[in-house]
Amino acid sequence: MGTTIKIPDPASPFPGLGVETDQGLLQWLSAVDHKIIGIMYMVMSLFFLVVGGVLVLLMRIQLAVPMNHFLPPETFNQFFTMHGTTMIFFVAMPAIFGFAVYFIPLMIGANEMAFPRLNAFGFWMTLFGGLLLYFSYLAGGAPDAGWFNYAPLSERNYSFHSGVDYYCMGLLVSGIGSVVTSVNIIVTVLHYRIPGMRLNKLPLFVWMVFVNSFLLLAAFPSLNAALAMLLLDRQLNAHFFNPASGGSALLWQHLFWIFGHPEVYIVILPAFGMLSEVFQVFSRKKIFGYPFVAASSVAIALLSFGVWAHHMFAVGMGNTLNNFFSAGSMLIGIPTGVKIFNWLGTMYGGKIRFTTSMLFAIAFLIEFTIGGLTGIAFAIFPIDWQLTDTYYVVAHFHYVLIGGTVSGLLAALFYWFPKMTGRLIDERGGKWFFWLWTIGFNLTFLIQHVLGILGMPRRVYTYPRLPWYGTLNFISTVGAMIMGIAGLLLVCLIWKCGRHGRPSGPDPWDAYTLEWATRTSPPPLKNFEDLPPVTSRRAWWDMKQSRRAADPEQQNSES
Amino acid sequence: MTQSEDTTMMQAVIFTEAFFFLCLIMAFVYMAYNTGFEPHELSRLDIRTAGIFTAVLIASSFTLHAAERGYARGKPVVLKTWLIVTIVLGAIFLAGQGHEYISLIRENVTLNGSVFGASFFTLTGFHGLHVLVGLIILSIVLALAFLRDSKSAIGTVAMYWHFVDIVWIFVFTVVYVLPQFTNI
Numbered sequence: 001m002g003t004t005i006k007i008p009d010p011a012s013p014f015p016g017l018g019v020e021t022d023q024g025l026l027q028w029l030s031a032v033d034h035k036i037i038g039i040m041y042m043v044m045s046l047f048f049l050v051v052g053g054v055l056v057l058l059m060r061i062q063l064a065v066p067m068n069h070f071l072p073p074e075t076f077n078q079f080f081t082m083h084g085t086t087m088i089f090f091v092a093m094p095a096i097f098g099f100a101v102y103f104i105p106l107m108i109g110a111n112e113m114a115f116p117r118l119n120a121f122g123f124w125m126t127l128f129g130g131l132l133l134y135f136s137y138l139a140g141g142a143p144d145a146g147w148f149n150y151a152p153l154s155e156r157n158y159s160f161h162s163g164v165d166y167y168c169m170g171l172l173v174s175g176i177g178s179v180v181t182s183v184n185i186i187v188t189v190l191h192y193r194i195p196g197m198r199l200n201k202l203p204l205f206v207w208m209v210f211v212n213s214f215l216l217l218a219a220f221p222s223l224n225a226a227l228a229m230l231l232l233d234r235q236l237n238a239h240f241f242n243p244a245s246g247g248s249a250l251l252w253q254h255l256f257w258i259f260g261h262p263e264v265y266i267v268i269l270p271a272f273g274m275l276s277e278v279f280q281v282f283s284r285k286k287i288f289g290y291p292f293v294a295a296s297s298v299a300i301a302l303l304s305f306g307v308w309a310h311h312m313f314a315v316g317m318g319n320t321l322n323n324f325f326s327a328g329s330m331l332i333g334i335p336t337g338v339k340i341f342n343w344l345g346t347m348y349g350g351k352i353r354f355t356t357s358m359l360f361a362i363a364f365l366i367e368f369t370i371g372g373l374t375g376i377a378f379a380i381f382p383i384d385w386q387l388t389d390t391y392y393v394v395a396h397f398h399y400v401l402i403g404g405t406v407s408g409l410l411a412a413l414f415y416w417f418p419k420m421t422g423r424l425i426d427e428r429g430g431k432w433f434f435w436l437w438t439i440g441f442n443l444t445f446l447i448q449h450v451l452g453i454l455g456m457p458r459r460v461y462t463y464p465r466l467p468w469y470g471t472l473n474f475i476s477t478v479g480a481m482i483m484g485i486a487g488l489l490l491v492c493l494i495w496k497c498g499r500h501g502r503p504s505g506p507d508p509w510d511a512y513t514l515e516w517a518t519r520t521s522p523p524p525l526k527n528f529e530d531l532p533p534v535t536s537r538r539a540w541w542d543m544k545q546s547r548r549a550a551d552p553e554q555q556n557s558e559s
Numbered sequence: 560m561t562q563s564e565d566t567t568m569m570q571a572v573i574f575t576e577a578f579f580f581l582c583l584i585m586a587f588v589y590m591a592y593n594t595g596f597e598p599h600e601l602s603r604l605d606i607r608t609a610g611i612f613t614a615v616l617i618a619s620s621f622t623l624h625a626a627e628r629g630y631a632r633g634k635p636v637v638l639k640t641w642l643i644v645t646i647v648l649g650a651i652f653l654a655g656q657g658h659e660y661i662s663l664i665r666e667n668v669t670l671n672g673s674v675f676g677a678s679f680f681t682l683t684g685f686h687g688l689h690v691l692v693g694l695i696i697l698s699i700v701l702a703l704a705f706l707r708d709s710k711s712a713i714g715t716v717a718m719y720w721h722f723v724d725i726v727w728i729f730v731f732t733v734v735y736v737l738p739q740f741t742n743i
Contacts, residue, residue: 114564183571191564221579237671246594246674
């Protein structure tokens with residue numbers, strides 16, 4: 001393989017990064033390099049994770065014992081609204097975009113995103129959206145109508161302070177950021193791949209984020225339209241969602257969930273992609289059934305638009321619609337289940353390395369399957385009627401979002417941290433974190449299934465002394481506290497190992513994809529000078545193999 | 560892949576914008592069937608005048624296409640002339656919309672007056688906003704053409720402009736034409 005491909009420079013030079021001086025903070029504020037923006041996304045996500053985490057710990061203290069008066073009900077309403085909104089829009093989404101804009105150019109052998117300035121714009125919109133949402137605390141009170149903000153409760157005659165307006169504006173602003181970043185990702189993947197990397201040779205993480213970007217482009221307009229209408233209702237007295245003057249509260253539910261259900265796939269598909277990389281590398285085996293993993297993602301993306309009304313079974317839509325959305329929701333379980341078997345097949349017969357990253361991937365398999373099974377239970381609408389708005393729902397979606405998305409993100413963090421910082425996260429600390437987090441998580445939420453079946457409604461600020469309620473809630477609170485301690489440990493680990501961790505070298509995991517082919521960790525400003533042509537799905541692995549074959553001495557020293 | 564990355568970007572933008580307008584149109588239709596519009600409010604809409612302005616907007620797509628061809632053949636004068644015509648036609652459409660809004664508000668059809676007002680002003684207003692943005696972008700393209708910028712973004716801008724026109728054809732059909740035939 002004598003010939004190499006020169007990687008083209010970005011079309012236009014970067015402002016603020018051409019000079020060899022230490023510009024300090026200005027260098028971050030003016031950055032358009034995809035790696036710096038990626039890290040800023042992740043720092044933002046971590047910041048909001050701490051904020052949203054503190055909110056929920058305060059709520060769990062309130063719920064620890066019956067008839068508690070730790071938090072007043074109004075504050076409790078604000079906290080669960082802010083917790084949900086923050087975790088979805090300002091923790092999960094920025095973390096996903098952070099990994100995406102950092103690693104997509106690296107994994108496809110490019111030096112930049114297609115539109116570097118647009119990339120920076122997307123980040124700042126996301127950040128300002130989050131700050132706008134939290135500004136509501138200073139402007140008279142946070143939004144308090146729940147993260148899905150049902151009308152008419154969110155209308156001005158029921159929520160008269162400006163919290164809901166900040167909810168609308170914050171999500172609109174960050175939504176614009178998400179849309180432009182998705183556009184940027186699509187163009188980057190279509191135009192900036194290294195020659196030889198056809199679309200069917202994309203690393204799975206890149207493929208999933210690529211598919212996901214289309215999903216996002218199709219889903220977010222619905223939310224934006226709904227938010228615009230709600231703002232018109234609240235600010236200019238329009239009549240969209242207020243039944244008292246002829247509007248329809250159901251229209252909000254439809255528009256929100258046409259966005260909202262694809263949104264849960266928007267936050268899980270990239271995590272699937274991250275896990276697909278992690279399973280391969282730490283099983284020392286290539287993915288089992290690449291076409292099935294890739295195609296089932298497309299199936300999930302398409303089906304996700306046919307399931308939204310399963311959030312609305314309790315509305316009373318009639319048997320036809322109920323059956324349609326029930327069937328749709330069960331169908332979407334199939335491509336998701338296919339993936340689980342792909343990952344199991346990847347592990348089967350592999351030489352598994354139980355690193356912290358791989359532990360999170362394995363925990364994901366179990367926890368996400370539990371979340372998936374309770375989801376299938378909800379697709380059966382008589383069960384949904386019985387359990388809707390109980391703690392069973394809370395348990396279900398936390399198993400999907402924490403057991404699924406967050407497990408994927410943490411596996412990815414431990415996997416890619418050495419590439420981003422040049423240092424390894426201490427494995428002993430990492431395993432402590434893993435076990436604390438996993439035990440805390442299951443303690444908190446497994447029990448909530450039981451609470452839900454016993455009939456405890458969600459979003460109540462306190463509850464009477466009913467049999468088992470006190471005990472189970474107390475255990476749940478203890479679990480949440482353990483998760484809180486684990487979260488603190490994670491922040492410490494990132495802080496400490498990012499500065500003083502063991503140097504990792506460019507390729508500590510002996511990995512497969514091109515991001516590990518950069519000469520250093522973290523990669524230089526210009527990612528690659530040149531690369532050999534890509535011929536398979538494991539481009540970097542091939543290069544290492546041919547190098548080892550050409551140089552037997554190196555082969556001996558490596559083994 | 561032969562097409563430029565700007566073209567791909569605009570295709571993606573149009574993809575997402577199409578869903579946005581789909582939601583607004585669906586909301587309009589939903590409102591029409593859910594609570595129903597007052598017939599006397601619907602009858603305030605002047606389909607003939609709106610039809611003329613629709614024709615103006617559609618014509619602007621053809622004039623922009625002529626400008627694009629002028630650019631492709633390396634004739635800057637043709638480019639500039641047809642760009643100016645396009646901008647004037649777009650401005651006439653917006654002025655017509657403004658005039659329509661004023662007369663409707665005089666007749667007490669307002670955003671906060673009824674479900675019809677809310678749906679109508681939101682749908683056509685968001686479309687008008689897109690026309691306005693298109694006019695601003697076209698003006699920038701024109702200014703750059705006068706500054707003799709050799710590379711023009713007219714190709715991608717034209718994609719956007721045609722899209723906004725096509726959306727209007729759907730909006731016009733749903734808001735003005737269909738109520739003539741069905742009892743929405």
